[in-house]
Amino acid sequence: MSDLSDAAKRLLLGRPVRSDRLGHTLIPKRIALPVFASDALSSVAYAPDEILLTLSLAGASALVISPWVGLAVAFVMLVVVASYRQNVHAYPSGGGDYEVATTNLGPTAGVTVASALLVDYVLTVAVSISSGAQYAATAFPPLRGHEAAFAVGLVILLTVANLRGVKESGTLFAIPVYMFMFAIGAVAIVGAIQFLTGNLAMAESAQLQLLPGSGLNEGVSGLAGFFLILRAFASGCAALTGVEAISNGVPAFKKPKSKNAATTLALLGGISVTMILSILLLARATHVTFADDPMTQLTRNGQPVEATYIQHPVISQISTAVFHDVPWMAVIVSIVTGLILILAANTAFNGFPVLGSILARDGFLPRQLHTRGDRLAFSNGIVTLALAAIALIIAFDAEVTRLIQLYIVGVFVSFTVSQFGMIKHWGRHLRTEADPAERARMMRSRVINTIGFIMTATVLVVVLITKFTHGAWIAILAMAIVFALMQSIHRHYAQVRAELALGADAASARALPSRVHAIVLVSHLHRPTMRALSYARASRPQILEALTVGVDPEDVEALRAQWEELAIPVPLRVLDSPFREITRPVLTYVRSIRRDSPRDLVVVYIPEYVVGHWWEQLLHNQSALRLKGRLLFTPGVVVASVPWQLASTEGQTGLEDPVRGTVPRGY
Structure with missing residues (x-):
């Protein structure tokens, strides 16, 4: 039995790797981009959908402003990326936001950030995998009604792949991520050419009429409309999740680590912004009609849509319109979009174990999370993340609309606290730095982090106001529970350390x-x-x-x-x-x-x-x-x-x- 289990383990995970081979598991930028940026890149598949779904509550007229909401999200994305480029240079050890907050604001702030990030990583896996399961059910109708079970299976597959090691899993996942970037790039370029030449076809939902939701008959005018726009902006800011994972994963980069991480961040920001804006612009150009509740908001020739109507995701509708003469290309776009949504969870599978290891080292999580497995991956952290995500998927039946309301609260808590910590960091170093050139660089970095703090704090307030009653309170409660749990673990370890320490009775302790x-x-x-x-x-x-x-x-x-x-x-x-x-x-x-x-x-x-x-x-x-x-x-x-x-x-x-x-x- 033991030999059989060992053989199965070797088949799934591969042969054990010696500790002195850790340097060979480091990854270059071409692999780091799909490993750490897949979460942010995958937001192209659901962030535009969430913006349009929210705006649809105010009727068809509100959808016109979707590109402007996307532009606001893109601006915040670029500011946050620029801010985190300062983080990876200043704190390259992999602690990320937790290390920044702990060093500059104290342990309580550090644990607050850590609890927010841990919850957000679990939600990243749950949302990404659930969204991928929904795409899979669209492509393969027999999966309808079994999305939760399919999502659990996908989490297990990702877990096994990551237990084989960061470099090996990164190489495995790189191809689908680059295929997704190529597919969306092809949609954007071909769609832009068709639009400029007047050959762009309309989306399958262009013929439908969109009715506003109850209480929003006046569109986006008035106070209710203003809050609806803010809520759409908050939903679109889900595109920023995953940015912080690179700052946590700096130790996994090849040397020079900080420079490679900063370059990967810049690539992530540029690619994500271009994709999101392209999708939103093409959605308007193809007249995509997207509803929060299709059965009550969508009509065809004045009559509600038929009960069998299926509202396909925005990217599916756009790709079908752009490649109406080449339908197999639209199928490829849908397939790789589903794949990237599944692989987006891989960002969390790389960020959560590293952060958990650092927290375990500092005594805020069980020590077992600090140990590496046979393949030099933090195996216990990977398994813990998988179990938590599976529990969430089952609890919410893999419904993205319900899970998305819990999303991004944690990541913007960490963004805001981290940027404030970086302001304190530069202020502390400026008091002792005498070199004019270095002082100028530090002051420039402080300005960037200050802008980042203002933007992320603003978004956090918007998210809390617009999403609190829609489910964000659950995420906040989860953060509070994780915070209390980590503090109690830390107190326990401190108490044990005090009891075991040699004190004045050391001599008597040596007595036989x-x-x-x-x-x-x-x-x-x-x-x-x-x-x-x-x-x-x-x-x-x-x-x-x-x-x-x-x-x-x-x-x-x-x-x-x-x-x-x-x-x-x-x-x-x-x-x-x-x-x-x-x-x-x-x-x-x-x-x-x-x-x-x-x-x-x-x-x-x-x-x-x-x-x-x-x-x-x-x-x-x-x-x-x-x-x-x-x-x-x-x-x-x-x-x-x-x-x-x-x-x-x-x-x-x-x-x-x-x-x-x-x-x-x-x-």
């Missing part, structure tokens, strides 16, 4: 016990018992005795007779147990020894069976497990397990067959 009182627990006289007695005698304690609990008088008499017959040179003590208990009499006796001689060390030897199958464990060692669990809480007591391997354990260690090349010749 007055005596060692060894006790060998005996149930029957067999080979495991004899081995435990031999080990106890070999340790040469000052006092050694065997201990059994008298549950059945006949069994006790038989044990005494066998003990005397074999002339075992260890006294046998029998504890009475009128209520047939085993654990309580042993604990009472051990504690009485400690009470009578507090400076004595009591060592309890427990013979245990080592079994090869899980079901055998259910049949053995239950009394031993209960005893060990209780004795561990008794001060001054050491529990020594004496193993006896049963025949079923043969071949279970995984070390019977030496790895080729590890055994010297001649052995």
Whole structure:
């Protein structure tokens, strides 16, 4: 069974990688772009949809301003990218926003940012995979109604791919990401040429009429319309998610790390802005009619659309119009769009484990998240992210519209706090820097970060105002829970560290016990018992005795007779147990020894069976497990397990067959 599981693990994850090969897992810019930017690039597939869906509540007239909303989103994107280019140069260690906030604003601010980012990474996976599942259901109708199960399967596939290592998964995912960029670029260029030459076809929904939602009959005029525009802007700002992942992933870049990360950020910003604006402009040019509730808002010739009407995503409608003479190109665009939505989750799979490792190193998350797996990836962090995302997908039934309302709150919390931290960073360094050229560079960077802080803080306020009642409160509550959890973990580690530290009593801690009182627990006289007695005698304690609990008088008499017959040179003590208990009499006796001689060390030897199958464990060692669990809480007591391997354990260690090349010749 062990060999089979090891073979399956090697097949899925590959051979283990030595620690000294960590440098070979670093990735160049051409791989870093699809690895870290897939989330932001994938927003092209749903950010324009969300802008149009929100504006559609005010009717067809509101859709006209969608490019202007997109332009505002693009401006914020460029400002944030410029700001984060300063971050990766100033803090290249991979801590990202968490390190910036902790260093400049204190641990509380750092944990606030970290909790926001952790929640946002989980939401990134849930939203991206759910959106990809929706695209897949559009392309393959049999998947309709099973989107959640399909999304869970996709998360599992991504998990396995990332457990193989960052470089290997990045190479695997690079091709679909570049195919998506090529496909959207082709749509934009061909669509622009057709528009300029007057040959651009209309979208499939152009013939439909869009009715405003209730209470918005006046369009985008008035206070309600203004808030609707703000809400559309907030939804479009989902395009900015993923920008912070590059600052967290700087250690994964090849040298020069900061320069390569900054270049990747610039490429990300330029490509994302171009794509989003192109899609929104083509949506207006092809008269895409997109509704938040198609059944009530869309009409055909004055009548509501038929119940079988399917509202295809914006990119699908545009690509079908642009490539109306080459339909297979539209199919390719839909396929690669679905792929990029799935692969967008890979950004979180690279950002979450690295951030989790840093938080674990600082004592805010369990230490296990700081260890690397066989392939030098942070395996525990990858699995934790996957489980959290799967839980969210199941809870929200993979519905993007419900999940998107929880989105981007966390990332703009981290954006805002990080930019404020960078302002403090430059201010602190300017107080000590004397070189005029360096001071000029720092002042320029501070101006960029100040603009970034103003923009991100404004967007955060807009998001909180417009999305709080639509589900954003759930994300805020999740951040508060994660924040409280990390603080409690940190307090626990600090308390344990204080208890274990050597203080004024260090000298007394080195003192030897007055005596060692060894006790060998005996149930029957067999080979495991004899081995435990031999080990106890070999340790040469000052006092050694065997201990059994008298549950059945006949069994006790038989044990005494066998003990005397074999002339075992260890006294046998029998504890009475009128209520047939085993654990309580042993604990009472051990504690009485400690009470009578507090400076004595009591060592309890427990013979245990080592079994090869899980079901055998259910049949053995239950009394031993209960005893060990209780004795561990008794001060001054050491529990020594004496193993006896049963025949079923043969071949279970995984070390019977030496790895080729590890055994010297001649052995």
